[in-house]
Amino acid sequence: MSKVITSFLEAFGNVNLLIMRAIRAMLKPPYELGEIFFQVYRLGVESLSIALLTAAFSGLVITLQFGYAMQRFGATMYVGNAVATAILRELGPVLTALMVGGRIGAGMTAELGSMAVTEQIDAMRALGADPVKKLIVPRVVATTIALPLLTVLANVVGILGAMLLAKTEFNISFHFFYNKMFGSLQMADFASGIGKSVFFGFFIAVISCYFGFNTRGGTEGVGMATTKTVVANSINILLADFILTKLFMVI
Amino acid sequence: MSDHATDRHLPVIDYSGEPIVEYRHVAKSFGPKVIYTDLNLAIHQGETITVIGASGVGKSVMLKLLIGLLATDSGDILFRGQNLVGLNEEAYIPMRRQVSMLFQSAALFDSVSVGENIAFPLREIGGFTEEEIQQRVEEKLVLVGLTPEAARLEPSELSGGMRKRVGLARAIATEPAVILYDEPTTGLDPINTSRISSLIVRLQQRLGITSVVVTHEMRLAFDVSNRIAMLHEGEILTVDTPENIRLSTHPVVRNFVQGKFPGFEEMEHQETLP
Numbered sequence: 001m002s003k004v005i006t007s008f009l010e011a012f013g014n015v016n017l018l019i020m021r022a023i024r025a026m027l028k029p030p031y032e033l034g035e036i037f038f039q040v041y042r043l044g045v046e047s048l049s050i051a052l053l054t055a056a057f058s059g060l061v062i063t064l065q066f067g068y069a070m071q072r073f074g075a076t077m078y079v080g081n082a083v084a085t086a087i088l089r090e091l092g093p094v095l096t097a098l099m100v101g102g103r104i105g106a107g108m109t110a111e112l113g114s115m116a117v118t119e120q121i122d123a124m125r126a127l128g129a130d131p132v133k134k135l136i137v138p139r140v141v142a143t144t145i146a147l148p149l150l151t152v153l154a155n156v157v158g159i160l161g162a163m164l165l166a167k168t169e170f171n172i173s174f175h176f177f178y179n180k181m182f183g184s185l186q187m188a189d190f191a192s193g194i195g196k197s198v199f200f201g202f203f204i205a206v207i208s209c210y211f212g213f214n215t216r217g218g219t220e221g222v223g224m225a226t227t228k229t230v231v232a233n234s235i236n237i238l239l240a241d242f243i244l245t246k247l248f249m250v251i
Numbered sequence: 252m253s254d255h256a257t258d259r260h261l262p263v264i265d266y267s268g269e270p271i272v273e274y275r276h277v278a279k280s281f282g283p284k285v286i287y288t289d290l291n292l293a294i295h296q297g298e299t300i301t302v303i304g305a306s307g308v309g310k311s312v313m314l315k316l317l318i319g320l321l322a323t324d325s326g327d328i329l330f331r332g333q334n335l336v337g338l339n340e341e342a343y344i345p346m347r348r349q350v351s352m353l354f355q356s357a358a359l360f361d362s363v364s365v366g367e368n369i370a371f372p373l374r375e376i377g378g379f380t381e382e383e384i385q386q387r388v389e390e391k392l393v394l395v396g397l398t399p400e401a402a403r404l405e406p407s408e409l410s411g412g413m414r415k416r417v418g419l420a421r422a423i424a425t426e427p428a429v430i431l432y433d434e435p436t437t438g439l440d441p442i443n444t445s446r447i448s449s450l451i452v453r454l455q456q457r458l459g460i461t462s463v464v465v466t467h468e469m470r471l472a473f474d475v476s477n478r479i480a481m482l483h484e485g486e487i488l489t490v491d492t493p494e495n496i497r498l499s500t501h502p503v504v505r506n507f508v509q510g511k512f513p514g515f516e517e518m519e520h521q522e523t524l525p
Contacts, residue, residue, distance in 0.1 A: 114361075122320050123358035127372040127421070128347040130340065 015210050018132075022140055022206065025133040032138050039142030046107075047100045047150060054099045055154035058091050059083070059161030067170050076170050080177040081184040083162045088185070092155040093193040094241050097200035100150060101233040105208040108139055109229040112212025113222040121213065136213070140205040147201030148194050155193065192248040199244060200237055207232050262456060264298040264477050269332060271296045271429065271461055272317060277326035279312060286312050288485035290326070294429075299455050299462040300490075301472040303507065304482035310465040311355065313482070314431040317463075318352050319343040348376060352431040357418035359406040365392075366402030369421045376425060391420040395450060412443030419450060423460075430454065432464040436471050448474040469508055473497070481507065 066086075067079050112135060115121050124131045159181070166172040208229050215225040270293035277290040286309035294300050302310050315321040317328055319335065328335045330346055338346075351372070359368050369388045373379050379387070389399040395416040409417060415435060422430055432451065436444040448471050454460045455475075466472055472479050473493045480490040481504050489496070489504060499505055506512065 118356050118361075119354045119358035120360055122315075123352075123354055123360075125320060125340070126318050126347060126352045126354075127375060128344045129371070129375045 011210075014214075015206060018136070018210050018213075019206055021132050022136050022209075025130060026137050026141065028133070032133070035134075035138040036141050036145075039138045040146050043100075043104050043142055043146040044149060047103055047146070048153070050099050050103060051096050051150045051154045052157045054095050055087075055092065055158040056161040058095055059087060059158035060165045062086055062091060063162040063165040064169065067166065071170075077172060077176070078180065079166055079170065079172065080162070080180040083166075084159055084181040084185055085189055087158040087162065088155055088189045088193045089245075090193070090241075092158055093151050093197040093200065094237065096151045096154045097147060097197060097204065097237045098234060100147060101200065101204040101237060102230050104143065105204050105229050105233045106226045108205065108208040109212040109215070109226045110222055112209060113215030113225045114219075116213055116215045117218055117221060131213070136205075136209045139209055140202060143205035144198060144201040147204070148197045151194060151197040155190075188248075192245070195248060196241060196244045199240060203236055203240060204233050207236060260456070261299065261452065261475075261477055262297060262459075264295055266295050268296060270294055270329075271331060272463070273327075273329040274313070274317075275327040275329065277316065277328060278324045279309070279316065279321070280324060285485060290482075290486060292480055292487050292490065294461065294463060297455070297459050297461055298477040299451060299464060299475050300478045300480060301464040301466060301476040302480045302482055303467060303469070303472055305507070306467060308482050309485070310467075310482055311433050314352060314433055314463060314465055318347060318350055318431060348372075348425055349427050350429040350431065351422040351425065351427040353415070353418050353422045353433060353435055355434045355437060357414040359409075359414055359417055359421070361406050364402065365404045365406060365409070365417050368406065368417060369402070369424050371421065372425045387424055388420075391424055392417075394423070395420045396446065412439050412446065415439065415443070415447060416450070419447075423454065423458075426458070427460070429461045429463065432462060432466075434466055435464065436466065436468055444468070444471065445474075447471075451475045469510070 063079060063083050066082050067076055070076050070079055070082070112121070115135075121131045121135070124134060163174055163177050166177050167174060211225045211229040211232070215221045217224075272294040274290050274292045277287050279286045279290075290313070292300075292313075302313060304310050312321060316323055317330070317335070319338065319340075323336055326336070330350065333346075335343070335346065359365075360371065363371075366385075366388050369391055370384045373384050373387060388402050392399055392401055397413065397416055397420070401413075401417070406414065406417070419430075419435075435447050435451070439447065451462055451464065452475055455462060462475070464471070464475060476493050478490055479493055479496045481488045481496070483503055489499070489501060491499070496504060497508060499508065
């Protein structure tokens with residue numbers, strides 16, 4: 001048990017050190033804008049389909065659940081308000097982060113992990129380059145930009161799904177849904193969701209890069225590191241979601 | 252095999268000057284596993300020194316300590332008189348432009364072409380025009396016996412021997428003073444092995460490069476070295492010319508050079524008993 005705690009604290013400390021190194025490298029010129037742009041494009045395009053699919057189905061399901069639950073009180077017409085709040089504040093950012101985090105996090109760890117076990121990261125250092133700047137900074141910046149963008153699109157698709165289901169299942173017109181929704185939504189609902197996804201994006205990249213860089217033990221090690229990344233990312237997203245939600249409410 | 256020594260025409264080395272690289276009382280462990288207790292070795296300008304020793308004795312660790320990929324526990328490592336111990340990552344950079352390393356797996360960057368691999372250290376240093384970079388890339392490819400067209404290939408398209416040669420081209424792109432070879436011939440066929448060893452000799456003859464070669468292949472060690480150092484149980488057991496190493500009467504050195512494990516003679520003796 002004490003070994004588990006020690007190794008957790010060690011990883012926690014090392015991730016924090018990595019964050020400091022990454023931020024320092026980020027602020028120092030030259031800025032690798034081309035590489036950052038390429039990574040945003042790659043991460044965004046690769047993850048678009050899975051993010052939108054998740055959003056569409058969660059929009060449908062949540063409307064179905066809320067719709068029938070609210071029907072009991074004769075409040076079905078308010079389903080738009082409830083669903084939109086749920087999607088913007090929680091479902092959009094968290095489900096997108098979980099799905100995209102699993103996908104791009106695993107990809108990042110596998111890529112950097114393979115580089116680590118084939119001595120490519122050592123070679124980079126030996127050739128006088130800083131691998132944190134070359135490899136980690138573009139990925140962290142790109143994920144921090146790409147995840148909120150994906151979340152915005154996921155929110156839109158989720159709400160469109162909800163509107164469609166409200167129309168077919170509960171006979172609520174698009175116009176009515178739309179008006180009800182915007183009558184009650186506040187900027188804070190949108191901003192807190194997007195604010196969370198900025199943090200999620202940052203941490204997904206840092207954690208995935210950390211496990212990638214510290215991969216040891218050949219191809220088997222790459223597989224293990226990838227598994228660890230997916231687990232660590234998921235736990236971190238759920239944990240951070242709670243803390244950030246609480247924090248944003250105070251602010 | 253005895254005529255290798257006479258074929259080599261290695262440059263004569265001046266051992267009176269200050270060494271270019273010096274290990275002084277270096278100790279290193281990985282957790283409970285002790286690698287070096289007291290490692291001492293002086294490497295002189297222009298020589299090729301080969302470090303031999305059994306697998307897992309820490310030959311590659313010597314190179315990684317020098318280039319700063321690993322940190323020593325205690326002791327000093329000097330490069331041109333400057334102590335490298337305790338330098339941070341940034342302070343290592345000027346030294347890494349003069350010392351480069353050929354990794355065991357060649358460690359080519361898979362995501363970019365051969366040409367971009369060789370151009371990488373030049374782009375890192377900066378100050379080269381695109382034309383100069385392309386010229387350097389071609390020149391280094393030709394120097395390691397590849398055609399300039401190879402620049403367009405992807406690392407995944409290369410054979411093991413070619414990967415090593417591209418790795419070497421990348422290592423010499425910045426025209427370093429010292430090259431560290433980590434097991435340069437491991438996993439290569441005999442033709443590629445002799446190609447690599449003649450490259451090591453040629454770089455020494457033409458460019459006056461100082462080389463540190465880590466290997467357990469005696470053939471390579473005898474072919475390229477001015478001196479051979481034997482690493483054993485955390486220390487340098489002996490440093491001598493290839494001729495003297497070949498004739499050494501020290502049991503550990505003799506067994507290693509002849510490829511015999513300790514106790515070999517007794518076993519051989521037992522097997523001949525009726």
